[in-house]
Amino acid sequence: MARALVKTHIRGFDDDVLRGGIPQGHVILIRGASGTMKSSLAYYVLYHNALAGVPGLYVTLEQSAGSLLEHVASLGLKATSVSEALPILDLSRGREHLEEMVAKVGAMTEATASRDQALLAVLKGKILELRKKRNFELLALDSWDALELVLEFRDRRVETFGFFEWLRDLGVTSLLISEEPPLEGRTTALEEEFLADGILHLRLEPVTDVAYQRRVQCVKMRSVNQDSDDRTLLFENGRFEVARAIG
Ligand SMILES: Nc1ncnc2c1ncn2[C@@H]1O[C@H](COP(=O)(O)OP(=O)(O)O)[C@@H](O)[C@H]1O
Ligand SMILES: [Mg+2]
Structure with a gap:
């Protein structure tokens, strides 16, 4: 049986690029450099789903809830x-915040x-x-990099694998925000890239010497014959929209 599809509500993206939406239950990486609107886009997807009656949970580790809401x-x-x-x-106080929660529930026992x-x-x-209480179906984790820093993975491979398995067992559709790794010194794909069911890549692309355009590319989407062409990403009047990028 085909999986239900989760709409991103980005105009022109669901139908033309994703052939309907993100297959329900997928773990998706939203990857890009700082300022490419990763957090904005993830919040936007959860926001429009919430408006449409699909509850979500946004976990923020990099930015405080206040700062995110202001943005x-x-x-x-x-x-x-x-x-x-x-x-x-809001886990923006990172380790400190989690340590307090550990102390409260005595998880060390x-x-x-x-x-x-x-x-x-x-x-x-x-x-x-929160999943039991609110029955949310969409989860955003902002960001995977911040979580990794907080948890200080010893064996990155094993722990990343374990976490992705746990997300899949949770039975929700997950959006993991992930910073662009620097190109230099990068020899192989990172674990999360081959573990993820889908990858959306956000970029600021130079179009002239001085002008930049936002771009989005669906690099990977398991079980979907997605359109991997670059799209320009526009944000206007509270709406994300994509248009074909002219090469
Ligand atoms: N009203 C707006 N319309 C379009 N872009 C905006 C608006 N407000 C802020 N931005 C852009 O959003 C960017 C920050 O988005 P954010 O989602 O925090 O990025 P990231 O999470 O990738 O670092 C800013 O660099 C700015 O260019
Ligand atoms: Mg961000």
């Missing part, structure tokens, strides 16, 4: 109209060998609790 308000999105259907889990495992257990526990 999306500047984009013209009315977060207050979806505060019930789209709560924000569980079968957790280390402090980092306790942190991860608490984070997962909190997300599971």
Whole structure:
């Protein structure tokens, strides 16, 4: 049976690029350099789904909830109209915040060998609790890089794999925000790239010596014959929209 499709509500993207939407349950990487509107786009997808009756959860580790809300308000999105259907889990104080939660629930008494495992257990526990309580179907994690820093993965390969498995078992569609790794010193694909079911790549592309254009490319989307051509990404009047990029 074909999976249900989750709409991104980005004009021109769902039908033309994704052939309907993101297959439900997929783990998607939203990758790009700083300022390419990764957070804006992830929030936008969850926001429009919340408006359409599909609840979400936005986990922010890089930016405080206040700063995120201020930013999306500047984009013209009315977060207050979806505060019930789209709560924000603010872990922007990172490790400190999670340590407090560990202390509160006493997660160290569980079968957790280390402090980092306790942190991860608490984070997962909190997300599971919200999943039970709110039954959210979309999860944004902003960002994967920040989470990695907080958790101090010892074995990146194994722990990344474990986390992706856990996300899939959660049964929600996940958007993981991920910073562009610098090109130099990069020899192989990162674990998360081959573990992800889909990758959306955001870029600021120079079009002349001085002018830049926002671009989005669906690099990968498992079980979808997606259109991988570059699209220009526009944001106007509170709406993301894509148009064919002219080469
Ligand atoms: N009203 C707006 N319309 C279009 N772009 C905006 C608007 N407000 C801010 N931006 C852009 O959003 C960018 C920041 O978006 P953000 O989602 O935080 O990026 P990232 O998460 O990739 O670092 C800013 O660099 C700015 O160019
Ligand atoms: Mg961001």
